[in-house]
Amino acid sequence: MNIRKITSSVLILAMIVFMSGVLGLRTASATLTTYSDALSRLKTGQAANHEILFATSLGIAASATVTLTFSSDFTGVSALGAEDFDVATGSTGTCSTASYTEQNVQASAGASNWGAAASGNVVTITGKTSGTPLATNKCLRIRIGTNATDTTGSGPGDSQITNGAADDDDTIVLGGSFTESGTAAVDIISDDQVVITATVDPTITFTISDNTVGFGTLSTTTTHYAAGDSVTGITTSSTIAHTLEVATNASSGYTLTYSGTTLTGTPSGTITAASSIATGGTPGQSQYAMSAQSQSGTATITSNYVYGTPLWSFVGSNTTTTLATNSSPTDDVLNMRYEANIAGTTPAGTYTGTNTFIATGNF
Numbered sequence: 001m002n003i004r005k006i007t008s009s010v011l012i013l014a015m016i017v018f019m020s021g022v023l024g025l026r027t028a029s030a031t032l033t034t035y036s037d038a039l040s041r042l043k044t045g046q047a048a049n050h051e052i053l054f055a056t057s058l059g060i061a062a063s064a065t066v067t068l069t070f071s072s073d074f075t076g077v078s079a080l081g082a083e084d085f086d087v088a089t090g091s092t093g094t095c096s097t098a099s100y101t102e103q104n105v106q107a108s109a110g111a112s113n114w115g116a117a118a119s120g121n122v123v124t125i126t127g128k129t130s131g132t133p134l135a136t137n138k139c140l141r142i143r144i145g146t147n148a149t150d151t152t153g154s155g156p157g158d159s160q161i162t163n164g165a166a167d168d169d170d171t172i173v174l175g176g177s178f179t180e181s182g183t184a185a186v187d188i189i190s191d192d193q194v195v196i197t198a199t200v201d202p203t204i205t206f207t208i209s210d211n212t213v214g215f216g217t218l219s220t221t222t223t224h225y226a227a228g229d230s231v232t233g234i235t236t237s238s239t240i241a242h243t244l245e246v247a248t249n250a251s252s253g254y255t256l257t258y259s260g261t262t263l264t265g266t267p268s269g270t271i272t273a274a275s276s277i278a279t280g281g282t283p284g285q286s287q288y289a290m291s292a293q294s295q296s297g298t299a300t301i302t303s304n305y306v307y308g309t310p311l312w313s314f315v316g317s318n319t320t321t322t323l324a325t326n327s328s329p330t331d332d333v334l335n336m337r338y339e340a341n342i343a344g345t346t347p348a349g350t351y352t353g354t355n356t357f358i359a360t361g362n363f
Contacts, residue, residue, distance in 0.1 A: 030057065030058065030179065030180045030181075031180070031181060031182060032054050032055065032056065032174065032180050032181065032182035033055065033057075034053070034054055034055035034093075034095055034139070035052075035053070035054040035055075035174060035182035035183075035184055036052070036053050036054070036095075036184060037050055037051070037052045037172045037184040037186065038050070038051045038052075038053075039163075039186065040145070040147065041163065041192055042163065042186070042187065042188055042189050042192040043163065043188075043189065043190070043191055043192045043193070044163055044164065044165055044166040044188050044189065044190055045162065045163060045164075046162070046163050046192075047076070047145075047160035047161070047162045047163075048145065048160055048161060048162070048163055049143065049144065049145030049146055049147040049160055050142075050143070050144040050145060050161060050172075051141065051142075051143050051144075051147065052068065052141070052142040052143075052144070052172070052174075052184075053095040053096075053139060053140070053141050053142075054095070054139065054140055054174060054180075054182060055090075055093040055094070055095055055137070055138070055139045055140075056134065056136070056137075056138065056139075056140065056178065056180050057093075057136060057137055057180070058136060058178065058179060058180055059132060059134050059135050059136040059137075059138065059178075060127045060132075060133045060134035060140070060178045061127065061132065061133070061178065062127055062128060062129055062130055062131060062132065062133060063109060063126060063127060063128075063129050064126070064127045064133070064176065064177050064178040065124055065125065065126050065127070065176040065177045065178065066124070066125040066126075066127075066140070066142075066174065066175075066176040066178055067122055067123065067124050067125075067173075067174070067175045067176040068122070068123040068124075068125070068142070068172055068173070068174055069121060069122050069123075069172070069173040069175070070121045070122075070123070070161065070170075070171075070172055071121070071164075071169070071170045071171045071172070072121065072164075073163070073164025073165055073167070073170050073188070074121060074161050074162065074163065074164055074170065075161070075162045075164065076159065076160065076161050076162045077118050077120070077121045077122070077123065077161055078118050078119060078120055078121070079118075079159055080118040080123065080144065080159055080161070081107070081118075081154070081159065082105055082106055082107040082115075082116045082117070082153065082154040083148070083153075083154040083155050083156065083157055083158065084116075084144060084145060084146075084148050084155075084157035084158065084159045084160075085105050085116035085123075085125070085142065085143070085144055085148055085154075085155075085157070086102060086105065086141075086142070086143040086147070086148040086149070086150045086155060086157075087102075087103045087105050087114045087116065087125060087140070087141070087142055088100035088101055088102045088103060088140070088141040088142075088143075088150075089101050089103060089133075089134050089138060089139075089140060089141075090138050090139030090140065090141065091138070092137075092138065092139065093137040093138055093139060094139070095139040095141070098138075098139045100139075100141050102150040102152045103128075103133075103152065103153070104152050104153045105152070105153035105154060105155070106153055106154055107154070108126075109126035109127060109128060109129050110128065110129055111128060111129050111130040112128065112130075113128060113153060114126060114127060114128055114133065114153075123144070124176070125142060125176075127178075143157075144157075144160075144161065145157050145159065145160040145161065146158065146159075146160060163188045164188060165188065166188050166189050166190045167187075167188060168185070168187040168188075169185075170185070170186040170187070170188055171183050171184065171185055171186065172184045172186065200249065202249065202250065202361065202363050203247075203248060203249050204246070204247070204248035204249075204250060204254065204359065204361035205245075205246075205247045205248070206244075206245070206246055206357075206359035207243075207244070207245040208242060208243075208244055208357065209242045209243040209244075209245075210228045210241070210242035211242075212228075213226045213227060213228055213241040213242055213338065214226055214227070215227075215338070215340050218271075218340055218341070218342045218346075218351075219283070219342070220283065220284050220341075220342055220343065220344050220346075221283050221284070222236050222283055223236065223280045223281055223283055223339055223340070223341050224236060224339070224340050224341075225237065225238050225239050225241070225337060225338065225339050225340075226239075226241040226337070226338035226339075226340075227239055227241060228241060228242065238279055238337055238339070239337065240293075240335045240336065240337060241336055241337055241338050242336050243295065243333055243334060243335055243336065244256065244292075244333070244334045244336060244357060244359075245331070245332065245333045245334075246299075246326075246330070246331075246332050246359045247330070247331040247332075248329060248330065248359075248361045249329045250329060250361035250362050250363040251328075251329065251362070251363060252327055252328070252362035252363070253325065253326035253327045253328050253329065253330055253361075253362055254325065254326055254330075254359055254360060254361050254362055255322060255325050255359075255360045255362060256299075256322070256323050256324040256325065256334075256357065256358070256359050256360075257320050257321060257322050257323060257357070257358050257360070258320075258321055258323050258355050258356065258357050258358070259318045259319060259320045259321065259355070259356050259358075260314075260316065260318060260353055260354055260355035260356060261316050261317065261318060261353050261354065262288050262314060262316040262353055263288050263340065263351040263352065263353045264351060264352060264353065265346075265347055265348075265349035265350065265351045266349050266350050266351075266352070267347075267349055268347050268349065269346055269347030269348075269349055269351070270286075271286050271287070271288040271340055271342060271346065271351060272285075272286040272287060272288065273288055273289070273314040273315060273316040274287040274288060274289040274312065274313065274314060275289075275304060275313045275314075275315075276304040276311050276312070276313055277289055277311070277312050277313070278310055278311070278312070279291075279307075279310045279312065279339070280339070281312070281339060281341045282341060283341050284341065284343060284344065285341055285343055286341065286342055286343045286346055287339070287340065287341040288314055288338075288339075288340045288353070289312035289313050289314045289338070289339055289340075290305065290312060290313070290314055290336060290337060290338045290339075290355075291305055291306070291307040291310060291311065291312040291313075291336075291337045291338075291339075292305045292306070292307060292323060292324060292334045292335065292336055292337075293306075293307035293308060293334065293335040293337070294332065294333075294334060294335075295333040295334065295335050296331070296332065296333045297326070297330050297331055297332030297333060298326060298328070298330055298332065299324045299325070299326050299330070299332040299334060300324060300325050300326060300327075301323065301324045301334070302321075302322055302323055302324065305323060305324075307335070307337060312337075312339055320358075323357070327362075
């Protein structure tokens, strides 16, 4: 027997076996190192969206498939249409920081679009039929459900996958002809939400900045305006006598009313309550009125009291009259002004009037 021939044959056979093993390793599927499936809900029986991310070292060739096999507890997979899928290619292999480019997704793959279809509990994503749908060492993002909002293809999505019973053995197995694979586990639980409660009490605060204002000594020739000092607060130019502030969290805001009497003299006499007069009124006539101006907030002032128009009015006889309103929670500050004129026949004396302001929250 020729020992050299036998030895050579053994060596050749060993090399063939070794090379076959190397080639076999090159064509066998690889396990993905980055693969996740983030659900929008984990509660049992709850319909949920899925966002799947994975990085492929080998890339995805033209017409290659990516399959997602959902374990049997998941339902509704077969009802998914192409509109329920978004496919986006990543700029890098780091899925958490990559930027993504949405792809055209249709029911079947074409030269310029990806395909997406579902049968049973298996979703099949097919790469474009030309070019390189996804380069090596890049991420792919697949959104399934109503989170598939991109309209480049068939979207937006209108169907979701429903979670099964509460357990920790649900899986989404990734595979396909693109030769890489992975398995993601999902823990479905009885309830994935925490209800937090709190109570906010209804509130309203009402502040009058000055409870005593006055005109001083009135004149038949010049209009006087009330100021914050009832003795020396004599002014012949329009001034703010006091403010009214209403702050409330009432859902329908508030109503601010007033009631009162016109200026009444001691021992006798009255100054006439006026309606819708201008700033200054008419010196020489008996007139008493007030006007409101919004300093801050969104109050609606009753039209014949709006200082900016300008209009001044007063309703006497203790008649409840609406001065301002707001239909929402608010914090409003109103500037209040008062003006008075007297006639030559107005009796001498000390004149006093009292206004009662009421702020009512509309809860």
